[in-house]
Amino acid sequence: MEARPTMPVIEKETESGVFQQIAEYRPPASWRTWLFGRPLASADAPHQTIGKAIGLAVFASDALSSTAYATEEILLVLAAVGVAAFVYALPIAIAIVALLTILTLSYEQTIHAYPGGGGAYIVARDNLGELPAQTAGAALLTDYILTVSVSVASGVAQITSAYPFLFPYRVSLSVGLVLFIMLINLRGVKESGVTFSIPTYFFVAMMFLTVGIGFYRYITGSLGMVVGPPPLRAPEMASISLFLILHAFSNGTTAVTGTEAISNGITAFKEPKSHNAGITLIWMSVILGTLFLGITYLAIKMGAIPSEEETVISQLARTVFQGQGLLYLAAIAATTLILVMAANTAFADFPRLSALHAGDGFLPRQLTYRGSRLVYSRGIVALALIASLLIVLFKASVTALIPLYAIGVFLSFTLSQAGMACRWWKAGHLTPGVEVQEPGSVLRHEPRWALKMGINGFGSVCTAIVMVVFAATKFRDGAWIVVLLVPAMVVVFFAIHHHYRDLARHLSLEEYGSAPRIARHRVIMPISGVHRGTVAALRYARFLSDDITAVYISMDSAETERLRSKWESWGDGVRLIVLESPYRLFLEPLLGYIEAISQHRQPNETITIVVPQFVPRRRWHNLVHSQAALWLRMALLFKRGIVITDVPYQLD
């Protein structure tokens, strides 16, 4: 047991005249302090803001890290026809960068419209209603989980590319990494920027170096081909099909996941917030697009082969840097780090979004609880567990996880932009000068509403098409799981919401007269013997009411006779009822009796069950006692108007 400090009780008289005391409780140090750090008071919540350079580092890791696997996943689909089909990879990459451009323009508008933070959930809730909002939320939550699974699996794949002897341990390594990130997040990440800047800028620098030197070598003709590439699987098809191209395209769209991150975190930026956030978004997209195109172009030119054994990034780096030297290892380390940072981003987003849902009553309210380090600890643990489960189920294979990934992102993109389009329509039809306060932002007249609605509307249509292509081409590979899961989640969300609303209505004191008086109070006291514990409980029962009935379950007639005669000396004249139990059951006859009594109850009659509960000195002693009192409580908890009182009897 932890030591429990006595509380400093401060007495204080309030204006209302009701006497009140205020005390503060500070938890004592324990092993938790060592593992998670010293507890933080609610007042300790940080209120710092960050600039553009650091903002890029904080919010871009998810988006930028997808360059580590997007190219590979495109090539993997094309490999079904053979190496010749790899020429299609570049046009596909260009199409994806075009999509990225549309998304960037669209989100730039969201950032300016929602300076308080414009995640898909909030935008959909304000403009489209509960159902689209919950759908967007469910989609995003699903995707955050997959971000963790995919990023960590890909990070571990980078490591096992450099050190192939670790390949058999990839599942354990991945799960270990998820739990490590969980622990870091439970301690609470100080978003000090510096911690984030190092890996992000290290990755950006290393990738530009790799791609830059790669291009230089390519132009000067000294690049050459990948030495000893992993084996290519045998082609399954004779010729390329539209389906295959679309499939490759949707695999590649994982590159644009994470684009929405900045729009969620606008409040973290320095003033002017929206302006700074918008510029950061554009920078992020430019870097992402450049790297993605560069990596894809070089990968094709040098004959990289997509494989579970060695990532395309590893093949690229060792070809560009001509061997597995220091620069190669730096590139691999940077890629692994950014992937871990991407997973870490999901650990910030998932708990925040689930707390938002819980606050609105669509998820268990416990998710709004902030732990000792001011983080939403339950959301963090839930995310780590589900992501680990996925890693184990899909054996830490990025290729196996990819079909589940990104549908959610595109669904939320679609809903968010559709919401924005709606919003511009409303803004366009508002009288200039009028301001409408919405839950998430302020709505004003917008003269250029048609253009803005066009941009968001076009973005919405594009992402909707991508989503449908995605779901269709990858349905059988695993996308069906998400297609079923998201609606199921929405159903659960609404069921929870219904329950909370129903509960609030039933507990409300509005239109509630006054509580009816208790007219009669019956006490029923089950006993298993006559001893000091029974006598103590009887004394307590006497204090509650004069109408007491002791109940004994008889399994052995000789023992019952002994009990009867003992009760005559110690029972204080209280009525004793013996229930014969020829089938040696204890709980059932007692419950049956209580049921019979409570059926013949008068109105306003309360029944209290006083249970003498023997409390042993040591915990193991409980093993040698039947926990009848506990079972009785469990069984009676769901009965109406029956109060259960445990009278403990401790040994000296």
Added chain:
Amino acid sequence: MEARPTMPVIEKETESGVFQQIAEYRPPASWRTWLFGRPLASADAPHQTIGKAIGLAVFASDALSSTAYATEEILLVLAAVGVAAFVYALPIAIAIVALLTILTLSYEQTIHAYPGGGGAYIVARDNLGELPAQTAGAALLTDYILTVSVSVASGVAQITSAYPFLFPYRVSLSVGLVLFIMLINLRGVKESGVTFSIPTYFFVAMMFLTVGIGFYRYITGSLGMVVGPPPLRAPEMASISLFLILHAFSNGTTAVTGTEAISNGITAFKEPKSHNAGITLIWMSVILGTLFLGITYLAIKMGAIPSEEETVISQLARTVFQGQGLLYLAAIAATTLILVMAANTAFADFPRLSALHAGDGFLPRQLTYRGSRLVYSRGIVALALIASLLIVLFKASVTALIPLYAIGVFLSFTLSQAGMACRWWKAGHLTPGVEVQEPGSVLRHEPRWALKMGINGFGSVCTAIVMVVFAATKFRDGAWIVVLLVPAMVVVFFAIHHHYRDLARHLSLEEYGSAPRIARHRVIMPISGVHRGTVAALRYARFLSDDITAVYISMDSAETERLRSKWESWGDGVRLIVLESPYRLFLEPLLGYIEAISQHRQPNETITIVVPQFVPRRRWHNLVHSQAALWLRMALLFKRGIVITDVPYQLD
């Protein structure tokens, strides 16, 4: 939920004048009825007795079944030197049969001295004291577990000898068989005799047929050698040693396990009980000795090789019956059946003995509880679980389990016979005509006490020597586990006993004056909000005492303000204490407060914690509520003089 029938309540006035009601409870039909059979009332316990022929069938399966593996285990040890050493098997078997004779004479005396049942536990308790009795009991319990593991593993080995393709599944098959026997025993085995007679006599007949034909063929010279015997492992030693012979001997002594079974079950026999039981014992020993010698002799002559792949019984049967025909399969089936019956015997003995220990307060009293089918269900389940665990740990290998087996039997033999020797000494020094009532039997003067003491004493010394040889030769192979386990069990038994005695003393009403009066009654009511549930709980608290304090844990100051103003309208003037919890903890501040209050308590002051507990309509709803009331109860249960009352509030 099962349907709960209303109870027929019968009212009845007793002589003492205290008004009483008697009701009977009969459980409704459920899935349990289907699985375990209709519940049996205590009055349904069978009281039938059996004759000698059926008695032999009921009690001999454990002893007779050991012929299925005893020879093999002797040969296995001798194989360390090579086939040449197999000639020692016959003298070893003769020595074991001599031991069996001594045991039979010794137990014959026990049977007559303890007509009410003379298990080692009872004999040791009456004549040697608690410690030897508990030791004998611990040893026997250990051995019953091993009887199940070894018999089932050997039974499955017979099956896999006939059907080698099942060999990889031997662990699952064995565990499945244990669970099947458990289920049969939970339903309650009707010891109708017929069910037992068929497999026992089938086995005896098949073995006599096998051995008989074997001898005929051997004498007529048509027996031949085992065709394609399993491979012999390479010899590890150059020459035979005394250690090896003793090791082989102790492996072979597993043949005499089960000899004690009849002395435990004398009461089941027809009158004259002791006479009938004694004759049955002698018959059992004669059959066992004959079969064991015959099997061993033939096995050596036909060159059987001990092996995990094919049992010696299988090799014997297919050589005698010249192939795997119908007679071979019948012999294998009979052997498997008798082994299963042996395991089944342990399922009767273990629960009965553990209930005996529990009744004396050396094991948890729950073990004396008889389930719906009048069997000691908890002991049955415990036995099945531990035996299955052993099978899994030792991979269902009889050879690996054997070193653990039989030490316990020989320890209990030794203690039981030493107890008998003591008893004869006492009987010899008693005045003729005087009768001393002991817990387990009646002690009378015995003129031939010296002879009888000699027989039991000699038996005791012999079994003690065997036990020491056993422990020494097999110590490293696994016997050390039992050598450590039995004393550890005895320590636990006495710890439990001490706890029960201590408890009885503390709960005893002797020298207990009258319960002190309750002088002051304080009520503390933790609240999490002001709603109908709170109001209902407050109304109940009002009924208990005028000294009520409501306690609210504040984590958010705005919410606390709202609560305060609501309390002013609904709080009925009751004092409200607000505990600030800047670290967002709920339970700890509340416990700290209750601790502080209870430290400043007056003598005879009782504190009742009234917890408003919201009871949701459906069980899954509990998932979306923090179970604060439950945690509070768990934390407070161990506090002195604090009574906890849950006031449930159910939704309509």
